[in-house]
Amino acid sequence: MTGIALETGALGKRYGRTWALRGCTLHLPAGQIAGLVGPNGAGKSTLLHLAVGLLRPDEGKVRIFGQDPRTAVLTDIGFVAQETPLYRDFTATELITLGGKLNQRWDVELARSRLAQLGIPADRPVGKLSSGQRAQVALALALAKRPRLLLLDEPAAALDPLARREFLQTLMGAVGDTGATVLLSSHLMADLERVCDYLIVLQTGHVQLAGAVDDLLAEHRTLVGPRTASGALPGGAQVIRASHTDRQSTLLARIARPIENPAWAQHEVTLEDLVLAYLAAADTPTAPTCMGK
Numbered sequence: 612m613t614g615i616a617l618e619t620g621a622l623g624k625r626y627g628r629t630w631a632l633r634g635c636t637l638h639l640p641a642g643q644i645a646g647l648v649g650p651n652g653a654g655k656s657t658l659l660h661l662a663v664g665l666l667r668p669d670e671g672k673v674r675i676f677g678q679d680p681r682t683a684v685l686t687d688i689g690f691v692a693q694e695t696p697l698y699r700d701f702t703a704t705e706l707i708t709l710g711g712k713l714n715q716r717w718d719v720e721l722a723r724s725r726l727a728q729l730g731i732p733a734d735r736p737v738g739k740l741s742s743g744q745r746a747q748v749a750l751a752l753a754l755a756k757r758p759r760l761l762l763l764d765e766p767a768a769a770l771d772p773l774a775r776r777e778f779l780q781t782l783m784g785a786v787g788d789t790g791a792t793v794l795l796s797s798h799l800m801a802d803l804e805r806v807c808d809y810l811i812v813l814q815t816g817h818v819q820l821a822g823a824v825d826d827l828l829a830e831h832r833t834l835v836g837p838r839t840a841s842g843a844l845p846g847g848a849q850v851i852r853a854s855h856t857d858r859q860s861t862l863l864a865r866i867a868r869p870i871e872n873p874a875w876a877q878h879e880v881t882l883e884d885l886v887l888a889y890l891a892a893a894d895t896p897t898a899p900t901c902m903g904k
């Protein structure tokens with residue numbers, strides 16, 4: 612599927628006098644599984660609530676498939692909020708029936724079979740399930756909607772490691788089947804490394820880094836070489852994060868082209884290296900920002 616699933620322009624939201632999100636400009640190409648990362652309070656939940664139309668922007672715009680989420684596209688969006696709010700007195704079976712009455716493209720079988728596969732009691736009020744089981748019910752309901760865009764706010768946080776792996780596999784399977792776009796907020800970098808092909812890093816309400824994972828990894832290297840001032844790097848590299856010993860510098864750098872100076876050893880970076888470097892750099896006054904293609 613082509614096109615842009617989510618687009619924001621100078622998007623801002625404040626609570627009282629405090630901006631939770633400000634100047635947020637990004638786009639998420641359709642068909643991607645995107646990770647949304649950032650420290651506590653960075654604005655991830657705020658962005659997701661704006662995208663699903665549950666919050667109104669104070670500045671700027673947000674568009675889902677080119678439309679205002681507060682108007683036309685709600686049937687295209689699936690959302691699992693952080694605390695997985697569900698009607699706690701209802702059983703999963705009742706929620707599946709209810710969903711069928713409220714949604715046009717409801718896939719009853721998908722929801723039922725998923726819960727049966729996971730051994731989740733469908734006839735017990737969801738308020739009496741464990742928080743991990745409730746998260747699974749919420750995901751099953753969101754997938755049953757067959758959304759074009761699925762927004763998940765830390766969906767796997769309450770799951771044990773095995774359940775998390777199954778959750779991510781189901782997610783990837785469902786997305787593979789339907790071509791849905793996913794935006795998934797998480798603090799679990801290993802999970803994101805496993806499933807994401809696009810990455811958005813938020814820091815104090817701003818986009819710090821965004822782009823296709825393959826491009827971001829190709830554009831960055833860890834460089835180890837003679838102790839150097841950041842301004843004197845080979846090949847026009849931009850230093851994101853530097854650490855030094857008396858004789859040696861280790862730099863996480865954004866490189867425009869391969870560095871041919873043999874004094875510098877180059878190593879590929881992991882997604883976690885990259886995110887940590889940008890988040891740490893954001894605490895410095897000249898924080899770099901990198902927007903991908």
Ligand SMILES: Nc1ncnc2c1ncn2[C@@H]1O[C@H](COP(=O)(O)OP(=O)(O)OP(=O)(O)O)[C@@H](O)[C@H]1O
Binds near residue numbers: 631
């Ligand atoms: N209802 C609210 N009233 C006042 N301030 C709020 C409210 N919701 C969020 N905030 C503030 O807005 C900022 C962004 O919060 P948000 O929940 O979007 O961050 P987050 O990145 O999702 O954090 P976490 O990783 O902890 O879930 C924070 O400073 C938070 O304290």
